[in-house]
Amino acid sequence: MNRQGPGVSAPTGAIVGRSLLKRVLLPGVLLWLTVAGAGYLIVDYFDLDESGVNRAFVDARTDQWNSITSFVSSMGNTQVLIATSAVIVLFLWWRSRQWWFAIVPALSLTVQVSIFLTTSLVVGRLRPDVEQLDHAAPTSSFPSGHTGATTSVYLAVALCASRVQNAWLRITIQVLCVAIALGVAVSRVYRGMHHPTDVVVGLLIGLTCALIAWNWLPKQTTSSVPEDTVREGVTR
Numbered sequence: 407m408n409r410q411g412p413g414v415s416a417p418t419g420a421i422v423g424r425s426l427l428k429r430v431l432l433p434g435v436l437l438w439l440t441v442a443g444a445g446y447l448i449v450d451y452f453d454l455d456e457s458g459v460n461r462a463f464v465d466a467r468t469d470q471w472n473s474i475t476s477f478v479s480s481m482g483n484t485q486v487l488i489a490t491s492a493v494i495v496l497f498l499w500w501r502s503r504q505w506w507f508a509i510v511p512a513l514s515l516t517v518q519v520s521i522f523l524t525t526s527l528v529v530g531r532l533r534p535d536v537e538q539l540d541h542a543a544p545t546s547s548f549p550s551g552h553t554g555a556t557t558s559v560y561l562a563v564a565l566c567a568s569r570v571q572n573a574w575l576r577i578t579i580q581v582l583c584v585a586i587a588l589g590v591a592v593s594r595v596y597r598g599m600h601h602p603t604d605v606v607v608g609l610l611i612g613l614t615c616a617l618i619a620w621n622w623l624p625k626q627t628t629s630s631v632p633e634d635t636v637r638e639g640v641t642r
Contacts, residue, residue: 417506417623425623430517433618438521441611445529445548448603456601460534463596472539475593479540482552482590484519491515491559498566506623511562514619518558518612522551531604539597550591550600550608557587557612558619565620587612 417425448454480486491512499508523545531548545551560583567583570576591605600608 414504416504421623422506429622429624430513430618433614434517434521437517437611437614437618438525441521441525441549441607442528444607445525445531448607449529449531449548454601454603456603457535459602460536460595460598464536464598467596471596475596476539478586478589479552479593479597479599481586482556482594484551484555487515487555487559494559494563502569507566510566510619510622511559513622514558514562514612514615515555517618518554518615519551521611521615522549522554522608525549526551531601534598534601536598538599540599542599547600548604548607549611550594550604552594553587553591553600553605553608554611554615556590557609558615559612560584560586561613561616562619565616 494511495508498510499505502508526545526548529548530546533542533547543551564580564583567576567579570579587609591609594600594605595602
C-alpha cells in the first residue's frame with residue numbers, strides 16, 4: 407500500500423526528512439540537469455528553427471480564439487496557480503485528514519518552479535520573433551513556465567483523483583486536468599509566447615514533477631488506522 411492511499415499512518419519526522427532528500431531533492435537535481443542539457447541541445451547545438459510553426463499560429467488567429475486562449479493561458483499565471491494549489495491542498499486535507507497526501511499538488515508546483523526559474527536563466531532562449539499577445543515575463547522562453555506549472559499542479563490533482571471511488575467522477579477530473587494542461591501549452595504557442603519545444607519540455611517537466619510529488623513518501627505495508635477509516639477514505 408502506498409503512503410498516499412487511505413488508511414495509512416502519518417509519517418515520522420525522520421521519514422519525511424529522508425524522503426524529501428532522496429525522493430524529491432535528488433530526482434529534482436537529475437531533472438534539472440536533464441532540462442538544462444535539453445535546452446543546450448535545442449538552443450545552442452541544434453539551433454532549432456521553429457518560426458514556421460509560430461507563424462502558422464499567428465496566421466490562424468481570430469478574435470474569438472484570441473479571447474479563448476487569453477483565458478486559458480491565464481490559468482497558468484503564477485498567482486492563479488498558487489491560489490488554485492492552496493485551495494486544492496486545503497480541500498484534500500479536509501477530505502482525507504492526511505497532510506502528506508494533501509500537499510502533493512503544492513509540492514509538485516514547488517519543484518517545478520524551482521527547476522523552471524533556474525534552468526531558464528541558464529538556457530536564456532529568446533522568445534519567438536512574432537507578435538506576442540501577452541506581456542513577456544523577464545524569464546527566457548525555454549522552458550515554458552506557464553505550461554510546466556499548470557501541468558505540475560493539474561497532473562498532481564489527476565493522480566490524487568485516483569482515490570475517488572466514483573469512476574465517472576474520477577475519469578472526469580482526470581480528463582479535465584489533462585485538458586487544462588494541454589490547453590495552456592497550445593495557448594502559449596498560439597499567443598506567440600513560446601516555441602513549440604518550450605511547451606513540450608514544459609509538459610514533460612510538469613509530468614515528472616507530479617510523479618515526484620506523488621511518490622514523495624515510500625511505500626508502507628502496515629497501518630495503524632482503524633478499518634472503518636480505511637473503508638471511508640476520501641469519499642466520506
